[in-house]
Structure formats: C-alpha cells, structure tokens
Amino acid sequence: MAVIFEPTKALLDVPTHYCPGCTHGIIHRLVGEALEELGILDRTVGVAPVGCAVLAYDYFACDMHEAAHGRAPAVATGIKRALPDNIVFTYQGDGDLAAIGTAEIVHAAARGEKITTIFVNNAIYGMTGGQMAPTTLPGQVTETSPYGRNIETQGYPVRVSEMISTLDGAVYVERVSVDTPGNVFKAKKAIKKAFELQTKGAGFTMVEVLSICPTNWGLSPVEALKWLRDNMIPYYPLGVKKDTIGEVK
Amino acid sequence: MAHQEIIFAGFGGQGILSMGKFLAYAGMDENLNVSWLPSYGPEMRGGTANCSVILTNEDIGSPLVTDATTVVVMNRPSLDKFEHAIVPGGLLIMDSDLVNRESERKDIDVIKIPAQTVAEEVGSKKIANMVLLGAFVEKTGIVPMKALLKALKEHGKEQFYELNKRALERGAEYARK
Amino acid sequence: MAEKVLMKGNEAIGEAAIHAGCQCFFGYPITPQTEVAAYMARKMPKIGRVFLQAESEVAAINMVYGAAGSGVRVMTSSSSPGISLKAEGISYIAGAELPCVIVNIVRGGPGLGSIQPAQSDYFQATKGGGHGDYRLVVFAPSSVQEMVDLIQDAFDVADIYRNPVMVMGDGMLGQMMEPVEFKERPKREIPSKDSWAATGLHGRKQHHVINSLYLQPEKLEEHNKKLSKKYAEIEKNEVRYETYNCEGEVDLVVAAYGTVSRIVKNAIKILEKEGIKVGLIRPITLWPFPKKAFEEVTGRTKHGFISVELSEGQMVEDVMLSVKGRKPVYFYGRSGGMVPTPAEIAGRIRAIVGGEK
Ligand SMILES: Cc1ncc(C[n+]2csc(CCOP(=O)(O)OP(=O)(O)O)c2C)c(N)n1
C-alpha cells in the first residue's frame, strides 16, 4: 500500500500480533492519529473488544479497558458517565458488536451515549478461526457455513450502520473502507470527525470500517483487498449514513 | 516394547501438525495406543507450532509430552525450547538448513538433515517435514515404513503421495548413515 | 466390532451426539471448543438435522430451552466464558425439568483468562453457576473414547431424569486426537416425553406448559422438594468413578479427574519404582460426587489424600467433605493453563509421604 504513515504517539512502539497484511493495524493507526491530532490522547479511555483486537489495550498509548465479548459499549457507558469530560471510544469487530453485543450497541446509540465506536467489519470471526459473522455475505464459505451462508437457514447479513442510523441518539454514522489509499484517507477523516463531535458533546458517533481478514478468507492480502472491493462494498455501501450536525466548526 | 513420545516443532505452515497426524494414523493401524495433541492458540498465526505424539503398547497417561524420547525441530526457537525435554539416550532430529546451531546435549543421538535442500531436490520445499519424518521412522522403527505410507495414502492428498514417498525415503537414507 | 477412527476430541463430541440422536445443535464460537460447532455445521444439514450458530451463548442456551421443551434431543457446547453466559438459561432449564446436554471445554479464568486447558469451572458446574436450588449432572471424561461414550450416556441420563447434563472436559481433551470407536452403549429405558413436551395440542385435552415460575411460596417449595427427591435418586443411581492402584494398604490416595488423572497415573508409575504406593480415585461424575469411593479407602491410606487439579483448589473441598476429617487432605494444583508434569506431581507426593506437610 502506498500510504506511508508517520509514527503516532497514540500507539505504543510494540510489535502487534496481527497477521501479515491485516488491516486492523491501519485502523489502529487512523484512530491513533485522530486522537493525537485532536490533542485528546491525554483524556481518552479506550475499550478493547474480544476479537482479534483483544490486545488493543497493549497497542494504544491512552488508558484502556478490556471488556467481555460484546459488552464494550456498556463498559464505555460506565466510563463516560463516571468521567464525562473524558473521550471514550470502543473498538469492536463484527462478531463482538453485531452478534453477541447487539443489545449493548443498540442501546448505547439509543441513549445517545457520548462515545465513539470504531466498528471493524471483516465479514468473519477472525480470532476464533473463521466462523460465520452476522456480516458474512450470502454464499460466503466459513467454518460454520461450510456450504456457503444459506439465507434460508442462516439469515441475512446485518447492515449495522444503516440500522444504527435509525436511532435518534446517534448523531453521526459513516461507513468507510481501507482498501485503497484514497479510502484510507476518507476513513481517517471520518474517524477524526467522530472524535471531534464527541469533544463537542454531541451524541453517539460510529464509524464502520470495512476491513480484510486474509487469514480466514484464505486469500493473499492483495486478493483480499480486491475481494472486499468486489463483494463487500456492493453489499455495504460506503458513505455517510447519518449526520445531524454537519461540518464540525 | 514399542514406546515413543515425540515432540514435533517448528513454524506454522511447515506441516508440523500433519507430520504428527500421519505418524499417529500409522501407529493406530499397527495397533499401538496413540495420541496427538497440538499446541493451539494465537501463537499459531505465522508463529510457532508444535505437537505431542505418543505411540506405545502401554496405556497412555498424559498426552502432553514433557519427557520426549524424540524431538524433531524445524527452526531455531524450537531447538531452544525443546532440546532439554529429551530424555538421556533420546533422539534429536533437526533440519540443519533452518537450525543454525549445534545441539548442546552430549547424551543423546542427533541426526542433522538439510531437509530443505533434500526436499527441493525431491520436488518441493513443502515436503521437508516428510524428509524428517522418514528419518525418524527409519531410526526408531516405531512403525514399519509401509504403515506410514499407508497412512499417507489414506489420509494425505493423492497428488502429493509419490512426492511424499520419495521424501520419506530420502530421509530414511540419512538415518541409515 | 465398530471401526476405530482417529478423531479430535471436539469432533468426536459432535459425532457422538449425532449417534445419540441429537436433533438440534445450537452454539457460538469460542476457543478451545469451536471445532464442535464447525463439525456440526458440516454434518447436521447433511442428515436433515439442525445446526444453528446463535448470536450469543445466551441465545444458544435459550434455543436449547425451546427445543428441549419441544421434546427433541438437543445439545450446546461452549467454553468457560460462554458457560457463564449460559448459566441463566441452565437454571431455567433445570427449573422447568428439561433434558439437554451441555458441553464445557474448560479454559483458564476468571474473566477472559486464557484459552489453555483448565479445571477451574468445577465450582460453577457442581455448585450452581446459575441461581436457585438445582443440580446439574456433571460427567468428566479423561480420554476421547470416554468423551464419546459419556456424551451418548448424557443424553440418556438427561431424558431419564428430565435434567440438564453437563459434559466437562478441558482444552487438551478438546484439541487432542485419539482413536475412538462408536460402540453401542448399554440400552436404558427412556421415558416418553409425550406427557410433558409442548408440541401443539393435536387433539390433546390438557395443555402442556414449560415453565419455572411458581408465584405461591407453597408451590415453589413443593416444586423444589420434588427436584430434591429427583437429585437424591440421581445420587443413588448415577455415581461413576474409577479407582486405580487402591487395593490394600496405600501410602497416599490422589483424587484427580479428566486429563489430569492421566498425568497422575504417570506419576504413580514413577513412585511405584521407588516403593511408594499411591492410589487414584478418578471421579467420572463430578456431581453426584463419588463420596463412597473415598470412604472405602480412608482406613487404608497411610498419609491421607491429595487432590490434584488444574485450578487453585476446587474439587478438594468435595474430597474433604467425603473424608470428613478422618485423614489429612492435601492439594496440588496448577492454573491459568499451566499443566503439571508427572515428575512435578510425583515430587509433591514424595514430599508428603516423606513427612513434609
Ligand atoms: C462470551 C464469549 N463468547 C465467545 C468468545 C470467543 N470469541 C473470541 S473472539 C470472537 C469473535 C471475534 O470476531 P469479531 O468480533 O468479528 O472480531 P475479529 O476477530 O474478526 O476482529 C469470539 C466468538 C468469548 N471470548 N467470549
């Protein structure tokens, strides 16, 4: 990928455990850069999920909490209510957020909890070795949909951003991707905007990031980026799903 | 008495777990008691992999091998980790193309095989594991080579059978040296 | 004779359940038991049965509740953190007296803990986990073959007593491969579910209700007494254990279950060569606990007992209750995913027998 990143103070200088080519690393960096550029690193508390990003607490330089699988938005709510002047974010995968944690994310958004959620959608459970996720595409083969996701018996993928957008408590929801340098740039802008809105005391903000899992998709990183473009983006259209505030001044 | 407690260790992707599996299948066919236990967890991603395999005509106690009669290693970290798990008089087999140091042990048998080179001569570096397995079976005689070949035929990929067979034979030659 | 196949513990669980007539499987991925779900995903649709990945363990156990109330054989499996989430549903299932099988492939805790093998869910399995006066029958196999046998028996026991049965292994047992045979299990009489299952009236006069709510204290107490009677019956009939090397006078008796009991057997062999005679009591049912096995050897064990576990000391409490203070009870445990070696266990036993307390 052509984008060269300057090191950010928001990420610790440690090797990560992500697979070669995994885009979790890029997304970490975008979050880190946003926190640093907005000068909020000092008062930010992040909540790590259970998923491949479980060790995010070792990578982000700000204070971090670890949550049970899916419960990050509830934990973040507790933190934000206890420390309302802090910036609080959750970083969650699609199994964590859209399966086991559906209730927590929906209600955090419905309450207009003043937190930011970074939702990493890679259409699969990475950490546990490639099982079907709520966002797995129809026909997609995984460990637990070995004959391809069958919508008759296994239902339809969830478009989380569109769903959350229907909730009045959510003020800003955007879906981005990190498959090209151009899209990485847009993703960065969206993440930064979400945090900026939080500093202004707006309601719930979420950025869904389409991401790859070369390991469990059984593809090379380059093939995986193409697969994301050809298959995920048509099902999960990019763009702003909701913005009740507009440009942050 | 037939009794082998083996640790196979190396990087993920080297076929460490399948070496152990083929051996376990062969042992089962020879009416030995067998067990196979892999390391599992996030460290497997591009990291290290190992498995404990036991073939014996006694009852199997712990499936986790801690006092190995044989250790087969395909990288340096594995040698560092498991060299001292070998019982005195035991056997160490290493891929000398990938392990860049000698064993410190003086009380064990050591077989060094440039398995990558040999495998490449046979046809593919991917079957370096089979070269080492061939040496192990030849040296210990824990199962007849034909039992291992049968396991490969029944449980391995058809198209690799001939290649695997030659790799086993080349490995066996090293054990006879 | 059935054919021997080499199978991973987790896959053998799935195959055994299929053999036992499991109609529905509901699960959610979690290491180190995910292969159970993957196996069921491959096999169940091929034979016209149900595999469904739920959105969470909470949902999975409630799917089990629904299917069990419908009178079919149903199973779910998970590992420690997932079992904690199932605890609520298990309590409801026990309260409503429904049969089902729950597999726990235990990993290190508390909290997110680790994914390596552990036995630290003993309290959760045998002393509650969920709320209320209920009991789970808990089977603890020590090999893949025994796992296969007990999974099949678990469905029978569940049906006979209308009670959930848990089969508890550790990460090692789930991940390891051993040869197994799917033998015919001893036939037991399985009561019909027609008298209680909520399957639709279909002309039946009395409606069936699956429920655990009893608002009147008298009624709930009556219900609890009925459950207690059932549990007493289970304690009388279903205790299972193995004793090893326990004949005559022994220096010390070890209590160990699951894979740990196998490591203990290796330790016993080491000590045998030194002239130290060590026995083993291996509970196969953790509840009901084999108290009698301990009573029987109490008089013959010179130095008492030691409980060896992959925990900081859980089953040891049941050993103490069984020994009733008549002999010393020691403990040795590793936790967090650490597994003791035979030499380590032998060392601890040698020290006790040598007079070190
Ligand atoms: C209660 C509970 N259930 C299940 C698990 C096992 N588990 C760990 S990560 C994970 C899913 C991860 O998938 P996702 O959220 O999509 O993140 P990714 O790994 O793809 O980044 C699951 C099911 C757990 N740790 N706790």
Ligand code: SF4
């Ligand atoms: S398993 Fe997939 S999501 Fe997880 S680190 Fe590897 S590539 Fe990334």
